[in-house]
Amino acid sequence: MSDARRPEFPGLRGPVTLALLGALLPVLMFAGLFAGAIPLEIETVVNSLLGRDGPRQDFIVLQSRLPRALLAALAGGALALSGALIQALMRNPLASPKIVGINSGAAFAVLVTAFYIPALPHSLLPVPAALGGLMAGALVWWCAQRGDIDPRQLTLVGLAVGLTLDAGVDALLVANTGPESSAPLIWLTGSLWGRGWTHLASVAPVLLTLAAAALILAFRLDLQALGPRRAAGLGVRIGLERTLALLAAVILASVAVSVVGVLGFVGLMAPHVATRLVGGRHRIMLPTAALFGAVLTVGADTLGRAIRPPLEISAGILTALMGAAFFIWLLIAEDRRI
Amino acid sequence: MSPPLEPQADFMKFPTVFLALALAAGAAQARDVTHELGTTDVPDSPERIVVLEFSFIDALAALNLAPVGIADDDQRDRVQPVWSERIGDDWTSVGTRKTPNLEIIASLQPDLIIADKSRHAAVYETLGQIAPTVVYDSLTGDYEDMLAVADEIGTALGRAEEMDAFQAGHGARMDALRADVSEQTQGDDAQFGVINANGLWLHSPKSYVGSLLASFGFAPAMPLTGSDSYGELYQKTTLEQLSALDPGLLILGKSGDGRTLDQDWNADSLWQQIDAVERGRLFNVSSDLWSRARGMLTAEEIAADIRDIAATLK
Numbered sequence: 252m253s254d255a256r257r258p259e260f261p262g263l264r265g266p267v268t269l270a271l272l273g274a275l276l277p278v279l280m281f282a283g284l285f286a287g288a289i290p291l292e293i294e295t296v297v298n299s300l301l302g303r304d305g306p307r308q309d310f311i312v313l314q315s316r317l318p319r320a321l322l323a324a325l326a327g328g329a330l331a332l333s334g335a336l337i338q339a340l341m342r343n344p345l346a347s348p349k350i351v352g353i354n355s356g357a358a359f360a361v362l363v364t365a366f367y368i369p370a371l372p373h374s375l376l377p378v379p380a381a382l383g384g385l386m387a388g389a390l391v392w393w394c395a396q397r398g399d400i401d402p403r404q405l406t407l408v409g410l411a412v413g414l415t416l417d418a419g420v421d422a423l424l425v426a427n428t429g430p431e432s433s434a435p436l437i438w439l440t441g442s443l444w445g446r447g448w449t450h451l452a453s454v455a456p457v458l459l460t461l462a463a464a465a466l467i468l469a470f471r472l473d474l475q476a477l478g479p480r481r482a483a484g485l486g487v488r489i490g491l492e493r494t495l496a497l498l499a500a501v502i503l504a505s506v507a508v509s510v511v512g513v514l515g516f517v518g519l520m521a522p523h524v525a526t527r528l529v530g531g532r533h534r535i536m537l538p539t540a541a542l543f544g545a546v547l548t549v550g551a552d553t554l555g556r557a558i559r560p561p562l563e564i565s566a567g568i569l570t571a572l573m574g575a576a577f578f579i580w581l582l583i584a585e586d587r588r589i
Numbered sequence: 590m591s592p593p594l595e596p597q598a599d600f601m602k603f604p605t606v607f608l609a610l611a612l613a614a615g616a617a618q619a620r621d622v623t624h625e626l627g628t629t630d631v632p633d634s635p636e637r638i639v640v641l642e643f644s645f646i647d648a649l650a651a652l653n654l655a656p657v658g659i660a661d662d663d664q665r666d667r668v669q670p671v672w673s674e675r676i677g678d679d680w681t682s683v684g685t686r687k688t689p690n691l692e693i694i695a696s697l698q699p700d701l702i703i704a705d706k707s708r709h710a711a712v713y714e715t716l717g718q719i720a721p722t723v724v725y726d727s728l729t730g731d732y733e734d735m736l737a738v739a740d741e742i743g744t745a746l747g748r749a750e751e752m753d754a755f756q757a758g759h760g761a762r763m764d765a766l767r768a769d770v771s772e773q774t775q776g777d778d779a780q781f782g783v784i785n786a787n788g789l790w791l792h793s794p795k796s797y798v799g800s801l802l803a804s805f806g807f808a809p810a811m812p813l814t815g816s817d818s819y820g821e822l823y824q825k826t827t828l829e830q831l832s833a834l835d836p837g838l839l840i841l842g843k844s845g846d847g848r849t850l851d852q853d854w855n856a857d858s859l860w861q862q863i864d865a866v867e868r869g870r871l872f873n874v875s876s877d878l879w880s881r882a883r884g885m886l887t888a889e890e891i892a893a894d895i896r897d898i899a900a901t902l903k
Contacts, residue, residue, distance in 0.1 A: 288692045310695040310719050373711070429728075429819030433687045434711045444688045445712040561684030561693050562663055 265535035272542040280320040283553035288560030318448045323552040324545040329458045329507040331544020334518030336500035347519035348504035351409030355416035356387025357505035362423045374453040377509040384505025441514040441567015465499045469533040514567045516574020622745040625706040626724040635701035642705040642727035647884020648742040650675040651755045658683040658697045671886045695719045731800035759885045766892040770899035771806040779807035780836035783876045784849045796822040810836035832859045839865035842876030
């Protein structure tokens, strides 16, 4: 990756990478329609997609693989975007929705709802998830405001809030040991098993709107990256910009968590990869991170479906494995650079 | 899928004809079956059935019906030999009971799916997109509840009479086994639990095995209080708690040959002082049969185990 720091065509590097990732995503999603427990012929997939006569597998192609691929792309992209925003706002490369406690807050709220308000339809779970994420975020923010804590310490506060909420998640699982807790347990590992169009419809409007808003904020964030004083000097209203971007980040991650669970490391890994690929300017880095997160999650879900049928390996387990390996490599690489 | 509606006035003129037609239609068309999560149109004699819990295999095997797909946890030997004798081996594994593989289920082109209330409620609608799906409680409830669910499955399959006949024979066989052992077991307080390397889970008197043991004349070792929620039916128990319970007869369900917790406890005086251990009334059985395989055919297998255990009591 040494060339990442000395690009030959700095002006073109971002757009070209973005275009390549943008092309890779639909290709990967299309390829995923063929792979899985039941490998399908191209004819079968095309027949089902176009509603033509001949051999078809409508449920597998149209009700399972297609909505799952779209949902994986959307949720993976949202988590990555959230991570990129949080890293930028906290100016801390180790920050992510998981590290600052948002995932745990969303997970805790979803579990409370699932166990104690079982009548609530699954399509409404993004609401408590967003509230839980916002409450965790507000708690972290409140602690930070009180002590005028710098961004690095803010990560520690977030970690503490997240661990407390994780303990709450554990307590809920201990109190609810029956088979009715098996679905939440699978969901917690970050799984797209059993997900379909209804789940996609329940989160797509919010996620797409917030993603668009985040990309508009990206330009402002480029100024923020200079540091609060210099950005203020350039006319950026620090308080408002930060709050809006943080709100977007928190809700993006929480809503994604409400349908696909805690997908380990996507929010942490994608911004790093994006920065290495295209540099730190947010108007390029944010969409690159989002696309990379989408590619990663679609790839993990497809792989998880195809590795060892009839079992499904949760996408979250695969992203966590990849993420752990990536971070060990990153630490070693950073170490060498120093 | 509702039955075609014909102009009714014509039929009203000929009540006999109407009645005959209605009966003929009832025999040939889908029927509404009410179950735990709603009402489903089930084809009259489903032939390609996928079952997502073990107890549903038993209900099918009782009717000599072979499922095309079974959620066997990807371990074919969890399907009991007493079922395989009747359903053969020509079925496809659809993965775990927790997350059955929906693609494989769809590829089997089933005409009926039988799912569990607590495990599969989250994907009930998705399963319904694949095939008509009926949902029953497989995991809680006692022996009588299991019989009632089997009865409902018989009705759902359009084979209520066959199921009744089988249950009558089953009842008679169980009674014969009970008569064999009741003299030896009167008054003994018996406790069943599943043990592995991580823990011991005692099955309460209200559980499936608890109710079976009671029907064989054993007294319960655990108090009869408590709800019939999953956590109360199957209670994780420490050695101290077991010692306080002090059962006179202890049956431990084990899976495979792996190390189990009682081997560690063996050196502990607390374990040695448990009444059942002291008197040599400690028995090992298969947890796959006793704990996972709820059903009529398997209840007769468990009853045979109980008879063997009782024969050693004096």
